Amino acid sequence: MVTSPPSEPAEPHRHNGLVDALVQCAFVTMAVLTKAGADNDLSLTQMRVLAILRDRRVRMTALADHLGLEKSTMTGLVDRAEKRGLLQRAPSAEDGRAVEVFLSPDGATLAERLYAHVGQALSPTTSTLVPIDQRRLQALLERMLEANTS
Amino acid sequence: MVTSPPSEPAEPHRHNGLVDALVQCAFVTMAVLTKAGADNDLSLTQMRVLAILRDRRVRMTALADHLGLEKSTMTGLVDRAEKRGLLQRAPSAEDGRAVEVFLSPDGATLAERLYAHVGQALSPTTSTLVPIDQRRLQALLERMLEANTS
DNA sequence: TATTGTTATACTCTATAACTATA
DNA sequence: TATAGTTATAGAGTATAACAATA
Secondary structure, three states, rough: OOOOOOOOOOOOOOOOHHHHHHHHHHHHHHHHHHHHHHHOOHHHHHHHHHHHHHHOEEEEHHHHHOOEEEEEHHHHHHHHHHHHEEEEEEEOOOOOOOOEEEEEEEHHHHHHHHHHHHHHHHHHHHHOHHHHHEEEEEEHHHHHHHHHHH | OOOOOOOOOOOOOOOOOHHHHHHHHHHHHHHHHHHHHHHOOOOHHHHHHHHHHHHOOOHHHHHHHOOOOOOOHHHHHHHHHOOOEEEEEEEEEOOOOOEEEEEEEEHHHHHHHHHHHHHHHHHHHHHOHHHHHHHHHHHHHHHHHHHHHH
């Protein structure tokens, strides 16, 4: 198909260049995140848990909602991270049924290290743009995401 | 920590706004892709397999390399997709050890449907930008990614 | 009765190691 | 001997359903 006739375009399904660029960018970014996590024996989901708990103490259900996962899935994720000493569980003071989750000191340290690691790992990519274009890209992305968040 | 004193910024670790924007954008995009896949009972990885095979017939090892996975992982992925009738295996004509993988008609149809589905699912996000800014964003992303690919 | 979380179960995804067949 | 692929095995991530404890 590499030598397809001129009547058939080389990439017949490229309906929307921006969508393709976003998807490709997402895969590149995710690959960097995944690698950064793997270097610390963390899955993407475990990294997200650490990121969420960096400045919060939340209940199991809230954590599951944040991540779009089932409560039962959270039990396993938190079990494994707790066993590794990255986070802790404690009963809620307000609701006897609820359990609150928060980072341990080790978990907090790892979360900081990971954040710095990811920034460094992405810098070869971001720094291919000159600073002005970096700011333009950031502004466009933020505008696009902000409209979708609110 | 929500009511932290003014001496401590609300987001103490925001070293690089572009990195944060890229990561957030990647998660939003991946969520859309994952949802589009789940609607068709496909994992992200299975979707990537379909995307790769859309215009190619490749060997197991090449597929594993494309995805950054082990050969043995590919065996399982291809087994399940083949069992669902989405793709097929055939021995290589040139190398008796090699196996080539390619989309079945059903797989090709699904790949097209998925591609359109993803475009539609992302359009609420992309269309928050006016067309000129969409083109600017696309150009910036492509420039950034191209420098990293080549 | 409804909600919070866990347990039991099952399936997919992933890797490592050992194996078969071909080169 | 090296390479292509599969099998066996193990562990993580995920969901559904059933359950216990609390509200």
